[in-house]
Amino acid sequence: MKTALTVLGLALAVAVVELSCAGPAKTAAPPARPSIPYVATRNDTVQDMLWIANVGKDDVLYDLGSGDGRIVIAAVRDSDARRAVGIEIDPERIRESRKNAREAGVTDRVEFIEGDLFTSDFRQASVVTLFLGHRQNINLRSKMLRILKPGTRIVSHQFGMGEWQPDKAFTVRTAYLGMWGELWNPFSDNARVPDYSANESHFGTSDKILMWVVPPPVAGIWRGKVKTEQGLQDFQLILHQRLSKVTVRYQLSGKINLAGWAHVDLWGSHVRFWCKPDNRDYGRFELRFDGHVKGDTMKGTLAVIDHDRIDECEWKAQRGKADFTGTWEWPCASGPRLVKLRIERRDGQLIATYLDGDRTIPVTDFYDCGGGFYFTLLIGRQDDGASLRITEDTGWLIGEAVLDDGTLKGNIEFYPYSEMSGGRAEGKASRPVIQDWTPRLVKP
Ligand SMILES: C[S@@+](CC[C@H](N)C(=O)[O-])C[C@H]1O[C@@H](n2cnc3c(N)ncnc32)[C@H](O)[C@@H]1O
Structure with missing residues (x-):
């Protein structure tokens, strides 16, 4: 899938940045240049973001990709947050943020960390703010649900979280947005897959502010x-x-x-x-x-x-306690063969891998929901992380199950890419397949 993010800067200069679809694992070392360009959130929108999350004296706010520090500074100065932290990869922006904090007289309650937001630890946050991009939000969300406490609020300026519907949302009329995703995305109006972006705003005259509350694992x-x-x-x-x-x-x-x-x-x-x-x-x-x-x-x-x-x-x-680690097997939706999901526990964290013949694909968007799990996987992504190889196997595989007396019971869904790209491909493989799912444990 080819994705381009167009940036409308203050001087209306246009820059096109190829976005990497790679997950957090690929960003262990800070990238040579930021994958997400710097465009500041307008100050009135900053106030709206703090308001929608009801930021107050007990809150610790983290802005991931904090730019000139304006959200971090406003959180303590205007909303009386106990502490606010900005994580930013660009050293020049970090210098600017520290200078802005000194001028605002809030250095004792703010901190600016130079680093990569995808590999940083922000588990102390009670509020997380984002102005990144759709794909970046999707790449971050499983980490956020894993490390953040239930009840933590996540506020995103403009970009959504795919099929994770926001708990609060509002639209603000604006002169221009500053940054907008121009995503060629055939799944953008399918509310069941992570590519869903119909609740975002990609037009120059309105701005979306979206908020999610981190749920506890209740399955x-x-x-x-x-x-x-x-x-x-x-x-x-x-x-x-x-x-x-x-x-x-x-x-x-x-x-x-x-x-x-x-x-x-x-x-x-x-x-x-x-x-x-x-x-x-x-x-x-x-x-x-x-x-x-x-x-x-x-x-x-x-x-x-x-x-x-x-x-x-x-x-x-x-x-009851549920251990669903092991290798689970079921008939593939797009061809007459068996495929598998391997779930292992490493350092206390569940790691899932999709196995199809000799193909081994890490499932980075995986959620341990306590007595069950949920995952999404875009099959067909190439090693460059940014493009897709279209075959009858390409598409979103989405699974959800609960362990009931040693048996996984849930749903498996496959949304073929061809179906969503205007019905170009015909036949069985191009239709979404939504099935009850009781995969067989083949290796504990
Ligand atoms: C669109 S700007 C948002 C700035 C600020 N949050 C705001 O709303 O005004 C995105 C920021 O993320 C920073 N950034 C990009 N990639 C990053 C990464 N991997 N880790 C940390 N910061 C990053 C950019 O340098 C830029 O300042």
């Missing part, structure tokens, strides 16, 4: 007890997670036998769900929960609504 099987008129019943919830989006199937077993899908809302560690049975009349029996998740415990208030009676009580559920 898995949760068990608790529920008191009903028929006595204490076993309650099981199966949570499937794709970034902040969670779907829940539940079962209440015993004398009372109810099952169904629950509506669920996840906002940082705050969870709310509402269970309505599939097999009862609407409105007769409901469970409503409002609480928090911490590690393997979910705690809060559960309302049991049985006809006209409402009983509210403190409620708790526990998640």
Whole structure:
């Protein structure tokens, strides 16, 4: 895939920069020149970014690619953040930022680190700000979800996070944007793949400010007890997670036998769900929960609504341990052969690799969701990281599963590149394939 990022600078000088699609692993040594050009966020937009994240006295803000330091300085000067840190690769910008901080009288609460944002540690952040690019956001997001605490706010000026939908967004009219992505991208309006960019703004008269709240890993099987008129019943919830989006199937077993899908809302560690049975009349029996998740415990208030009676009580559920390391195999979507996903734990972190015959592709966009996982992989990317080799195997492979009694159960989706590029290719391989997924463990 060929990608170009056009920069509209202050003097309206236009520079075209080829973007590398390579993931963080390829940027271990600082690049000779920044892969993302310097264009400052307008000062009024800086205020909007701080406002949308509700930055206040308890916050530690990190601006990744901090330019002249304006977001870092404004965070402590105008929003009273406890501390703010800028990570910037260009030494000249670092000098300028330190001078600006001295002039603003905030040197005691800000820090500017010369370094590569893709390899830096910013786990102390409670707010992260970005003005980078779509591909860079996608390359960063699995690291952000791995190292940032649940509840941390991520604010991006203009660029989205693909299929990870923002929790808050607003559009601001502007004279010109300063930087805009001009992305030839056949998947840009497919909301299920990371190339999705329809929630960004690439036109000169409006500016997008987007915010996400880092979710905790909640996938898995949760068990608790529920008191009903028929006595204490076993309650099981199966949570499937794709970034902040969670779907829940539940079962209440015993004398009372109810099952169904629950509506669920996840906002940082705050969870709310509402269970309505599939097999009862609407409105007769409901469970409503409002609480928090911490590690393997979910705690809060559960309302049991049985006809006209409402009983509210403190409620708790526990998640069982799940180890889904191993090599998992399933039939490939684009050809008659078996493919595999190898999941290993190295230094406490899950590392996934896609195996197709003698092809071995690292899955850099992989999420450990506790009792399950989610991943996306663009198959067909060339070694240069920037271009695609189009074959019937090229496309986005997206998987999500929960470990249930030693078996992975979830969904696997394949979005062929040919389908999304205007239907040029015809036949079976050009249609998206969305399937239930129960891969077989072939090597523990
Ligand atoms: C579009 S500017 C945004 C500046 C600032 N955050 C703002 O909004 O005003 C992107 C900045 O990222 C810096 N940058 C590019 N690649 C980087 C990298 N790998 N690590 C750290 N900074 C980088 C550039 O030098 C540039 O200053």
